[in-house]
Amino acid sequence: MTKGRPRARRLALYLTCIEIPLAPMAGTYKKWAADLQAQYNALDVGQRKLARQVGRRLIKRAGSIAIALASLPDPVVQLIQTDSPLGATRTRSRQRQFDELRQRWSALTPPCPSCRMRNGFPKRSWPTREWAYEVWGRQHDRDALRVYECPVQPGFWHLGHFRMAVLAHVTTALGALFDGVQE
Ligand SMILES: [Zn+2]
Numbered sequence: 759m760t761k762g763r764p765r766a767r768r769l770a771l772y773l774t775c776i777e778i779p780l781a782p783m784a785g786t787y788k789k790w791a792a793d794l795q796a797q798y799n800a801l802d803v804g805q806r807k808l809a810r811q812v813g814r815r816l817i818k819r820a821g822s823i824a825i826a827l828a829s830l831p832d833p834v835v836q837l838i839q840t841d842s843p844l845g846a847t848r849t850r851s852r853q854r855q856f857d858e859l860r861q862r863w864s865a866l867t868p869p870c871p872s873c874r875m876r877n878g879f880p881k882r883s884w885p886t887r888e889w890a891y892e893v894w895g896r897q898h899d900r901d902a903l904r905v906y907e908c909p910v911q912p913g914f915w916h917l918g919h920f921r922m923a924v925l926a927h928v929t930t931a932l933g934a935l936f937d938g939v940q941e
Pocket of ligand 1: 870871872873881908909910911916
C-alpha cells in the first residue's frame, strides 16, 4: 500500500532538512505519515517554518520531491525502502559515518572549501544565518559556540568554538606578520 506515501515523503524531507531524526517506519505509509505528522506538529512554530522553507527550497532546486529525497542521507532513503535500517548504523566505522555525513551535507549545506573543523575535516556551511542559528540552538555546547559568516564564501555560515575563533584570529594576525602565511 502506498497510501500516505506522498505525505510521508514530504514530511520526511521537511524533518530531515532541520536534522530531526525520523520516527522509524513501521507498517504502512499511512501510519508512518501519521507518525511523522505528529513529530512535525511537536516542533515549535519557528522550526516548522524553517523546515518548510528549507524543504521547499530543496524541492525547487532538485525539480521534484523524489530527487530532493534522493539527495538526502542514506537513512532517509533506507527508511522509505525498509522497515528498520537504524540497527546497522551503529556498527559503521567512523570514517564511513563521516563519508555519509558529507553526502548528507551536499544537499544544501556543503563542506567549506577553506574552513576546517578541529579534526581536520571541512566545516559544514549553512546557506542562511537563521538555519545556522537553529542548529546552534540544539547543540549541547552552544555556550562555547558562535555562528559566523564564512570568510571565503560570503552568504554561507559556520558554527565554531569561541576558543578556536580566537586562535584563528591569532593565526591570521601571525600570518600577516609573516607575510601572508596562514592556516
Ligand atoms: Zn568557510
